Amino acid sequence: MDLSHKVAIVTGSARGIGREIALKLAEVGATVVVTATTSAEPVAEEIREMKRPSLAVPADVSLVADVAALVDAVVANYGRVDILVNNAGIARDQLLMRMSDEDWDKVLNVNLKSVFLCTRAVLRPMMKQRWGRIISISSVVGIVGNPGQANYSSAKAGIIGFTKTIAREVGSRGITVNAIAPGFIDTRMTQQLAEEQRQELMKRIPLGFLGTARDVAEAVAFLASEEARYITAQVLRVDGGMAGV
Numbered sequence: 069m070d071l072s073h074k075v076a077i078v079t080g081s082a083r084g085i086g087r088e089i090a091l092k093l094a095e096v097g098a099t100v101v102v103t104a105t106t107s108a109e110p111v112a113e114e115i116r117e118m119k120r121p122s123l124a125v126p127a128d129v130s131l132v133a134d135v136a137a138l139v140d141a142v143v144a145n146y147g148r149v150d151i152l153v154n155n156a157g158i159a160r161d162q163l164l165m166r167m168s169d170e171d172w173d174k175v176l177n178v179n180l181k182s183v184f185l186c187t188r189a190v191l192r193p194m195m196k197q198r199w200g201r202i203i204s205i206s207s208v209v210g211i212v213g214n215p216g217q218a219n220y221s222s223a224k225a226g227i228i229g230f231t232k233t234i235a236r237e238v239g240s241r242g243i244t245v246n247a248i249a250p251g252f253i254d255t256r257m258t259q260q261l262a263e264e265q266r267q268e269l270m271k272r273i274p275l276g277f278l279g280t281a282r283d284v285a286e287a288v289a290f291l292a293s294e295e296a297r298y299i300t301a302q303v304l305r306v307d308g309g310m311a312g313v
């Protein structure tokens with residue numbers, strides 16, 4: 069796998085899964101633009117220490133002006149955009165009866181509208197290059213549902229429909245569009261679970277352990293590579309078999 073001479077944008081890459089994706093892409097040679105609402109500069113610094121070029125651009129990817137400024141900055145600095153990883157996401161869990169309009173809108177905007185805005189913004193340079201990779205981080209809950217996550221699971225299911233449609237729209241231009249649906253990944257969120265909840269979760273995972281951010285990053289790097297050139301419109305579950313369908 070060799071991504072030298074490729075320029076990647078990873079949204080929400082200040083920490084967690086996004087940070088790991090950024091580091092993995094850099095490891096296989098890519099120039100990586102990291103971006104988040106909080107400062108992603110420490111991650112850009114880590115990548116530069118790996119002797120790869122990197123740039124941190126602060127952006128709220130649910131806002132059209134921030135996304136335009138982000139893509140403009142990437143094109144101005146590197147002259148191209150080859151890989152977009154739509155990773156930024158948030159959760160605001162609540163049973164539907166108690167879910168506020170604000171929590172619905174916020175989760176849909178950050179998890180789904182951002183995917184529309186960022187993908188639309190990179191299509192022009194990718195079409196010119198006749199090469200591109202768009203990879204969006206969905207979730208198994210977008211496939212199987214989860215009580216308390218009507219907003220989140222709707223956004224993650226929306227990413228799947230979006231992926232399949234855009235794959236059809238841009239396939240003839242050498243651009244592949246795929247989604248990854250992680251299951252339970254060992255992050256700050258899952259580390260806060262009580263031991264009992266953790267054990268309950270394990271029973272639902274055929275492989276019997278939580279995934280890591282690195283497991284997701286490996287799948288992203290593969291889909292971004294030349295080796296995956298004939299794979300598009302796919303939803304790749306990285307879930308230890310949890311969704312089971």
Ligand SMILES: NC(=O)c1ccc[n+]([C@@H]2O[C@H](COP(=O)([O-])OP(=O)(O)OC[C@H]3O[C@@H](n4cnc5c(N)ncnc54)[C@H](O)[C@@H]3O)[C@@H](O)[C@H]2O)c1
Binds near residue numbers: 080081129251258
């Ligand atoms: N952790 C899991 O178990 C799990 C499972 C399935 C899917 N996912 C998905 O993976 C992705 C990453 O999850 P994580 O666990 O690393 O989350 P995290 O909360 O650790 O990191 C999220 C990142 O997104 C950034 N972000 C949030 N709102 C943003 C916005 N409006 N604009 C730009 N950046 C923004 C944050 O600054 C942060 O860098 C999310 O899309 C999440 O839904 C996570």
